[in-house]
Amino acid sequence: MNKKRIAVIFGGSSSEHEVSCISAASVINNLPKEKYEIVCLGITKDGRWYLFSGSPEEIADGRWEHDPLNQPAFISPDRSIRGIVVDGQMGFDVIKVDCVFPVLHGKNGEDGTVQGLLQLSGIPFVGCRALASADCMDKAVTHTLLTAAGIHQAKYLWFYAEKYKTGAEKIKRKIDARLGYPIFVKPANAGSSVGVSKVSCEAELDEAVARAAKEDDKIVVEEAIVGQEVECAVLGNAEPEASVVGEIAASAEFYDYDDKYKSGKSQLYIPAHLDEAVVEEIRSTACRAYYMLGCTGLARVDFFVRDGKEVILNELNTMPGFTSISMYPKLWEASGVSYSELLDKLVSLSFEIRTQY
Numbered sequence: 001m002n003k004k005r006i007a008v009i010f011g012g013s014s015s016e017h018e019v020s021c022i023s024a025a026s027v028i029n030n031l032p033k034e035k036y037e038i039v040c041l042g043i044t045k046d047g048r049w050y051l052f053s054g055s056p057e058e059i060a061d062g063r064w065e066h067d068p069l070n071q072p073a074f075i076s077p078d079r080s081i082r083g084i085v086v087d088g089q090m091g092f093d094v095i096k097v098d099c100v101f102p103v104l105h106g107k108n109g110e111d112g113t114v115q116g117l118l119q120l121s122g123i124p125f126v127g128c129r130a131l132a133s134a135d136c137m138d139k140a141v142t143h144t145l146l147t148a149a150g151i152h153q154a155k156y157l158w159f160y161a162e163k164y165k166t167g168a169e170k171i172k173r174k175i176d177a178r179l180g181y182p183i184f185v186k187p188a189n190a191g192s193s194v195g196v197s198k199v200s201c202e203a204e205l206d207e208a209v210a211r212a213a214k215e216d217d218k219i220v221v222e223e224a225i226v227g228q229e230v231e232c233a234v235l236g237n238a239e240p241e242a243s244v245v246g247e248i249a250a251s252a253e254f255y256d257y258d259d260k261y262k263s264g265k266s267q268l269y270i271p272a273h274l275d276e277a278v279v280e281e282i283r284s285t286a287c288r289a290y291y292m293l294g295c296t297g298l299a300r301v302d303f304f305v306r307d308g309k310e311v312i313l314n315e316l317n318t319m320p321g322f323t324s325i326s327m328y329p330k331l332w333e334a335s336g337v338s339y340s341e342l343l344d345k346l347v348s349l350s351f352e353i354r355t356q357y
């Protein structure tokens with residue numbers, strides 16, 4: 001059998017660069033080797049692209065960046081090339097690829113930017129197209145679109161950080177009138193809880209807005225939901241399927257960056273502690289939100305459940321954490337799809353999407 005060549009892109013100019021490297025190492029280790037040949041394309045934090053020929057371990061721990069064999073390389077937007085252009089010693093070389101797996105989290109990777117380039121390239125790629133990626137990345141846009149779709153979410157409002165400089169009083173009045181306290185303040189575009197704060201009174205608001213504004217110029221404010229935090233993995237194109245539902249028991253005040261990746265104290269429960277009817281509502285809502293936002297390939301859809309019954313959608317992640325202990329692959333494993341089968345399925349799904357119109 002002719003092996004398909006998959007380009008795995010990792011790293012990226014994002015606050016989640018390190019997480020992406022760890023996810024990508026897992027993906028590379030688990031893509032079925034008898035079917036796929038892998039080429040690795042790393043993006044540094046400052047946005048330089050390199051063809052990397054070393055091991056997944058060096059990707060995971062960041063050593064890859066200093067490999068003397070790295071060659072400047074990029075995906076060509078030119079559809080006649082359909083591959084990677086490498087700046088070799090004898091001039092430019094082309095490596096043709098059959099599929100790209102952009103294992104990038106957060107800004108400049110999960111937000112439609114890389115997806116736009118991949119759409120231009122005409123190469124099939126894993127995951128959502130540019131529009132769905134951008135819509136799911138921006139929490140203010142997600143809220144607006146899902147409100148239009150009638151999907152229940154936390155009460156929210158959003159504003160530009162610039163507006164807060166001159167109009168803080170007006171924004172504070174709106175928060176009082178529509179949300180009350182405590183609230184969550186977040187950058188509209190970020191991820192991994194970077195820039196997210198819980199605010200218990202107005203006196204803490206300035207600092208939380210400043211922290212969120214470091215990540216994005218748009219700020220989202222939501223009522224703080226007291227309840228369970230649960231996640232559902234969705235897979236597919238126009239007829240998506242939902243996994244079993246998992247639950248996170250955060251060890252900190254909320255599920256923050258350290259809790260997600262450093263302290264290792266948060267617990268995952270699969271399945272979640274929920275009644276069957278609530279689980280079904282979560283699974284169907286996850287698929288509906290996925291469809292309404294035009295997702296393809298995959299997304300992890302995150303919810304809160306208040307009082308064990310009120311299902312509140314929090315966000316969609318179009319390239320969720322992908323290490324072998326991450327929730328997305330774990331949820332599929334619990335649903336009977338192994339990590340390697342899942343990766344294989346994702347690549348197959350990418351071939352079903354038309355690459356040219």
Ligand SMILES: Nc1ncnc2c1ncn2[C@@H]1O[C@H](COP(=O)(O)OP(=O)(O)O)[C@@H](O)[C@H]1O
Nearest residue numbers: 154184191192193194196222223224225254255
């Ligand atoms: N409205 C809310 N009510 C309660 N907890 C929240 C709320 N919004 C966020 N959180 C907490 O903050 C974490 C990070 O927020 P989230 O919106 O998921 O952003 P990110 O994209 O960074 O994951 C969540 O996992 C949850 O623990």
Ligand SMILES: [Mg+2]
Nearest residue numbers: 192193302315
């Ligand atoms: Mg989240």
